[in-house]
Amino acid sequence: MPELPEVETICRGLAQHCVGAKVLSVRVMRPQFIRGSINPADLFSGLTIERFHRHGKQFCLESTRGRVLLFHMGMSGSVTLRPFQSKPAPHVHVLWTLSNNGKIFEMHHKDPRRFGYVRAYENMQFVREIAWFKLGPDALSITANELFLSLNNSRRRIKTILLDQSIIAGVGNIYADESLFQSKIHPLRKGSSLTRAEINQFIAELKLILKQAIRCGGSTIQSHADALGNAGTYQATHLVYGRGKEPCTICGALLKQTQCSQRTTVYCSVCQPRNSKTHRL
Numbered sequence: 001m002p003e004l005p006e007v008e009t010i011c012r013g014l015a016q017h018c019v020g021a022k023v024l025s026v027r028v029m030r031p032q033f034i035r036g037s038i039n040p041a042d043l044f045s046g047l048t049i050e051r052f053h054r055h056g057k058q059f060c061l062e063s064t065r066g067r068v069l070l071f072h073m074g075m076s077g078s079v080t081l082r083p084f085q086s087k088p089a090p091h092v093h094v095l096w097t098l099s100n101n102g103k104i105f106e107m108h109h110k111d112p113r114r115f116g117y118v119r120a121y122e123n124m125q126f127v128r129e130i131a132w133f134k135l136g137p138d139a140l141s142i143t144a145n146e147l148f149l150s151l152n153n154s155r156r157r158i159k160t161i162l163l164d165q166s167i168i169a170g171v172g173n174i175y176a177d178e179s180l181f182q183s184k185i186h187p188l189r190k191g192s193s194l195t196r197a198e199i200n201q202f203i204a205e206l207k208l209i210l211k212q213a214i215r216c217g218g219s220t221i222q223s224h225a226d227a228l229g230n231a232g233t234y235q236a237t238h239l240v241y242g243r244g245k246e247p248c249t250i251c252g253a254l255l256k257q258t259q260c261s262q263r264t265t266v267y268c269s270v271c272q273p274r275n276s277k278t279h280r281l
């Protein structure tokens with residue numbers, strides 16, 4: 001599933017080529033993929049793209065007239081730029097033809113597993129009030145204090161909390177496992193057991209990892225590709241994700257693999273002890 005770094009990578013690539021572009025036409029191959037209006041004018045036909053916005057794993061493009069298209073990437077979404085009149089790959093559900101600086105090209109939204117969608121909104125305020133108000137702070141801007149308040153009295157496991165988009169938006173299985181490992185926190189500990197110092201450390205490690213992953217174009221595990229179709233490279237530096245039963249790069253113990261919130265979770269039981277030596281103040 002595309003997480004924050006993968007969506008940010010796609011968004012930055014699209015912005016490079018599409019800001020200032022006029023949408024010449026929209027082709028909807030699968031109307032069920034659109035939530036709400038499928039009127040071409042609502043889906044940006046005839047509009048000019050002015051800017052991009054991202055929050056967590058979702059992003060929007062905003063037109064010069066203020067209208068907005070929200071992209072939810074689901075489990076397997078990608079948005080890539082293709083030459084004019086390219087044959088759409090299987091599972092491309094919506095295709096926009098754009099013109100920018102005399103060049104005509106296309107933007108293809110593909111989603112084989114179909115958990116994603118596109119939705120038109122009248123303006124960004126509606127997106128923030130209707131779609132994004134349910135999301136917690138973006139993982140790149142959340143403060144240690146905001147996370148501390150969410151963990152306060154929570155009996156849920158820290159890994160479960162991190163996957164909850166209403167608490168922190170943008171973290172999924174990859175970056176939850178990697179950041180818990182780097183901050184030496186066992187994924188099955190209760191949220192309320194984390195100390196202030198651990199939360200501070202966790203937030204610092206999480207932001208560092210997300211920024212490094214963005215610099216690498218994200219992690220390509222199955223299908224992630226940037227706006228031009230290139231794979232990311234951050235998967236080469238994963239220390240725990242997908243490495244269950246391999247030796248820990250820090251201590252050499254074999255990494256453990258378990259299920260948490262129905263997601264495979266990998267950790268080192270030596271570097272990430274279950275019983276923290278420190279107690280919450």
Ligand SMILES: [Zn+2]
Nearest residue numbers: 248251268271
């Ligand atoms: Zn270890």
